[in-house]
Amino acid sequence: MAERQPTHTHSDPHPLIEARGVRKTYSFGAVPVEVLTGADLTVQSGEWVAVLGSSGSGKSTLMHLLGGLDRPDKDGGEIRFDGQPISVSHGKRLDGYRNKDIGFVFQFYHLLPELSVFENAMLPGMVGNWFTNRSKARESASRLLDSFGLSHRLAHRPGQLSGGERQRVAIARALVNSPRVLLADEPTGNLDTKTGAGILDLLAERHAAGLTLIMVTHDPAVAARATRVVKLANGRVVQPS
Amino acid sequence: MCVAMVVTVVSVMTGFLDMLKSSGRQIVGDVIVSSGIAGMPYSDEFLVDLKGMTDVQGATPLIDTIGLLRMPYPRGNMKEVTHVQVWAVDPLSLATVTDYANDLYWKPPTDAAAAKAMSSEDPRKTLTEGIVTDGKTLTQTRTGTPGIALGMHVSIGNERQKDGSYLPRYGWFMPGNDVTLTVVPVSSQGKIAEPREQIFPVVNEVQTGIYEVDHLRVYIPLTEGQRLLRLDEAPLYDLNAEPDAQGRYPVIGKTPARVTKILVRAKPGVSANALRDQVETAYESFAKRINEDHTRTASMPEFVNVLTWEQQLRDLIAPVEKEREMMRVLFSLIYLVCAGLILSIFWSIVVEKTRDIGILRSVGASRLGVMWIFLRYGFIIGVFGSGLGVLLAWLVIRNINAIHQAIGSDAPPIIWIGSFVLTGLCAMGLVYSIWRGRLLRILLWLLGTMVMGLIATGLALHHGTLIWDPSVYYFTIVPDQVDWTTAWTTAIGGVVFSVIGAAIPASKAADIDPVEALRYG
Numbered sequence: 001m002a003e004r005q006p007t008h009t010h011s012d013p014h015p016l017i018e019a020r021g022v023r024k025t026y027s028f029g030a031v032p033v034e035v036l037t038g039a040d041l042t043v044q045s046g047e048w049v050a051v052l053g054s055s056g057s058g059k060s061t062l063m064h065l066l067g068g069l070d071r072p073d074k075d076g077g078e079i080r081f082d083g084q085p086i087s088v089s090h091g092k093r094l095d096g097y098r099n100k101d102i103g104f105v106f107q108f109y110h111l112l113p114e115l116s117v118f119e120n121a122m123l124p125g126m127v128g129n130w131f132t133n134r135s136k137a138r139e140s141a142s143r144l145l146d147s148f149g150l151s152h153r154l155a156h157r158p159g160q161l162s163g164g165e166r167q168r169v170a171i172a173r174a175l176v177n178s179p180r181v182l183l184a185d186e187p188t189g190n191l192d193t194k195t196g197a198g199i200l201d202l203l204a205e206r207h208a209a210g211l212t213l214i215m216v217t218h219d220p221a222v223a224a225r226a227t228r229v230v231k232l233a234n235g236r237v238v239q240p241s
Numbered sequence: 242m243c244v245a246m247v248v249t250v251v252s253v254m255t256g257f258l259d260m261l262k263s264s265g266r267q268i269v270g271d272v273i274v275s276s277g278i279a280g281m282p283y284s285d286e287f288l289v290d291l292k293g294m295t296d297v298q299g300a301t302p303l304i305d306t307i308g309l310l311r312m313p314y315p316r317g318n319m320k321e322v323t324h325v326q327v328w329a330v331d332p333l334s335l336a337t338v339t340d341y342a343n344d345l346y347w348k349p350p351t352d353a354a355a356a357k358a359m360s361s362e363d364p365r366k367t368l369t370e371g372i373v374t375d376g377k378t379l380t381q382t383r384t385g386t387p388g389i390a391l392g393m394h395v396s397i398g399n400e401r402q403k404d405g406s407y408l409p410r411y412g413w414f415m416p417g418n419d420v421t422l423t424v425v426p427v428s429s430q431g432k433i434a435e436p437r438e439q440i441f442p443v444v445n446e447v448q449t450g451i452y453e454v455d456h457l458r459v460y461i462p463l464t465e466g467q468r469l470l471r472l473d474e475a476p477l478y479d480l481n482a483e484p485d486a487q488g489r490y491p492v493i494g495k496t497p498a499r500v501t502k503i504l505v506r507a508k509p510g511v512s513a514n515a516l517r518d519q520v521e522t523a524y525e526s527f528a529k530r531i532n533e534d535h536t537r538t539a540s541m542p543e544f545v546n547v548l549t550w551e552q553q554l555r556d557l558i559a560p561v562e563k564e565r566e567m568m569r570v571l572f573s574l575i576y577l578v579c580a581g582l583i584l585s586i587f588w589s590i591v592v593e594k595t596r597d598i599g600i601l602r603s604v605g606a607s608r609l610g611v612m613w614i615f616l617r618y619g620f621i622i623g624v625f626g627s628g629l630g631v632l633l634a635w636l637v638i639r640n641i642n643a644i645h646q647a648i649g650s651d652a653p654p655i656i657w658i659g660s661f662v663l664t665g666l667c668a669m670g671l672v673y674s675i676w677r678g679r680l681l682r683i684l685l686w687l688l689g690t691m692v693m694g695l696i697a698t699g700l701a702l703h704h705g706t707l708i709w710d711p712s713v714y715y716f717t718i719v720p721d722q723v724d725w726t727t728a729w730t731t732a733i734g735g736v737v738f739s740v741i742g743a744a745i746p747a748s749k750a751a752d753i754d755p756v757e758a759l760r761y762g
């Protein structure tokens with residue numbers, strides 16, 4: 001906290017997310033694969049960044065690192081959120097970061113099959129800490145699902161929903177704790193174009209309301225809706241010309 | 242289940258122990274002062290001392306020896322002779338120290354209802370209060386002769402019935418019969434003198450409930466015992482003087498009568514151990530007083546054993562205690578099985594739910610949070626299972642005598658016929674499910690049919706066997722009190738082991754890496 005004050009000036013507002021020289025190596029048996037070789041990415045508050053790149057270029061890996069689901073290599077750079085490093089300490093800090101500061105949307109929804117739509121949506125509000133305010137999570141979940149047109153399916157199980165509906169539940173879940181950033185790894189990758197467009201409209205609406213978005217996609221048409229496009233190649237982030 | 246078993250077994254064993262201990266106390270009092278076979282003189286004076294102590298409820302003198310008892314049976318000249326442990330007692334003060342008076346078995350029914358509960362041949366129906374009085378005084382009032390009271394199982398004449406009552410076997414109702422008791426006096430030098438015998442009428446029989454005691458012990462009046470064993474008051478001869486013409490030494494006094502044991506009963510709330518120390522001190526000062534008094538013709542033995550009843554009955558109690566501890570240890574192994582069971586079930590749940598756990602972690606659940614989910618379930622299962630176990634044990638223990646009875650007798654036809662009917666129903670279910678062709682149902686019904694069939698056949702073939710044969714176990718009824726200490730510790734142990742069993746899968750769950758889980762899930 002103390003070190004944060006000096007860097008925080010009006011003339012130079014620090015970026016919301018800042019990845020610097022991030023390296024990630026998967027040691028797969030004897031052969032280590034360096035997927036990220038020093039990726040830099042700076043995202044300002046209110047941006048909508050689309051991340052492009054060929055399959056296997058490390059897009060998901062980067063997203064996992066940005067989302068605090070995984071950690072960079074030792075001495076493999078640093079990721080800052082709101083000026084503070086997220087990956088320095090173990091455990092609790094990352095849990096809180098995942099829970100409150102960001103929302104994560106996966107390509108394959110990843111909803112809990114035993115829980116209802118409503119319970120899935122309010123999940124981050126329930127697991128956050130020991131004394132979470134459930135009524136707040138409940139209220140926020142029902143408002144989100146309502147605005148996503150799912151109010152009539154609250155008691156259904158995820159298995160009874162279509163892909164697009166599931167992804168909307170997943171987005172509601174990602175937003176339920178009002179994070180400042182939404183990380184989405186190919187949110188439309190598993191959907192047909194029309195449904196995907198619906199999801200994008202929804203995300204655009206949120207972006208317009210002030211949400212910072214970082215989104216992985218293969219589809220240039222999808223990328224076109226973003227305010228900025230970056231590309232991953234050779235383990236680095238490059239700005240496409 | 243495990244908890245139920247542990248609690249039941251340990252409770253019953255503890256019950257046995259407690260019964261053994263409390264009846265032990267009822268039989269020998271709290272503290273026993275015992276001297277060698279030569280006995281202690283001046284016991285009356287010591288008893289006065291003892292009774293004057295604030296913590297003493299009562300005290301009684303006693304001679305403890307072994308003897309042979311010639312029984313009145315069988316008819317004919319060859320009579321059966323059995324060895325017995327003879328207690329020569331003062332029956333009235335004995336009743337203040339032990340439960341002697343209450344333990345007299347033969348007494349008339351207290352009221353009409355009690356009489357009605359007895360079987361038609363029960364000899365107690367025809368008894369009068371006289372037999373109790375005779376037993377309490379060890380005197381046959383009718384003839385005025387000193388009587389003997391036998392332990393309930395000394396005579397083969399008493400046949401135990403299923404309800405715990407006794408009927409005379411072959412017509413040998415002992416009270417009123419004469420028995421001949423032979424004992425061997427032992428001099429203070431340890432020399433054995435001529436055996437002496439005396440005929441006693443049996444005045445009553447005594448049931449302490451401890452078989453070990455009841456099949457050996459007989460009670461005769463103290464004065465008779467003293468006389469038979471030459472421990473009574475006797476003239477004291479001056480061995481230094483010249484013998485007279487008949488070779489007799491001049492009499493210079495009397496040696497006092499002796500006893501070999503003194504039983505002391507503590508006031509309620511006084512511990513046997515505390516009393517033991519007091520009695521020991523009291524004896525020391527008493528012995529000092531007597532031995533410094535030169536007008537006395539006898540001296541107190543320097544060493545006497547002052548033991549609490551627990552120390553005295555060590556031989557009886559220790560094996561049961563050991564057995565119980567063995568049981569505890571053996572059954573504690575069941576804990577490990579339980580913990581292992583929970584562990585493997587939870588483990589497979591964790592493996593199955595890896596992806597879901599990954600999702601929970603990805604939305605911000607902490608390791609502890611994930612762990613807590615599983616620990617909580619382990620805890621709930623533990624609490625629930627333990628509670629159920631204790632409840633089951635409680636039910637079983639409270640009804641253990643009835644269950645024991647039921648096992649001891651043939652299964653009532655209605656039950657086994659009922660079981661056969663149920664078997665038939667299961668078989669019908671089996672046929673129906675075969676017809677419907679549902680594999681799981683077929684299997685379940687088949688299993689049901691087989692199990693019910695086995696139960697029904699078993700019940701139909703079952704003939705009563707008494708598990709706790711009173712001639713093997715000390716007690717004639719099975720204790721039916723739950724040992725709550727054991728119940729609590731076992732239940733808490735059950736919970737702890739469930740949680741431990743859950744802890745390992747829980748930490749595995751906590752270690753799940755969200756990215757890995759979601760990638761491969």
Ligand SMILES: Nc1ncnc2c1ncn2[C@@H]1O[C@H](COP(=O)(O)OP(=O)(O)OP(=O)(O)O)[C@@H](O)[C@H]1O
Pocket residue numbers: 026027028033035053054055056057058059060061062
């Ligand atoms: N746990 C792992 N162990 C070994 N290698 C891994 C692991 N996770 C990812 N990789 C490798 O890292 C590289 C990048 O994977 P990543 O999933 O980030 O690619 P991506 O850009 O998201 O691809 P796609 O567009 O197909 O989703 C791939 O070659 C992959 O095989």
Ligand SMILES: [Mg+2]
Pocket residue numbers: 059060061185
């Ligand atoms: Mg990917």
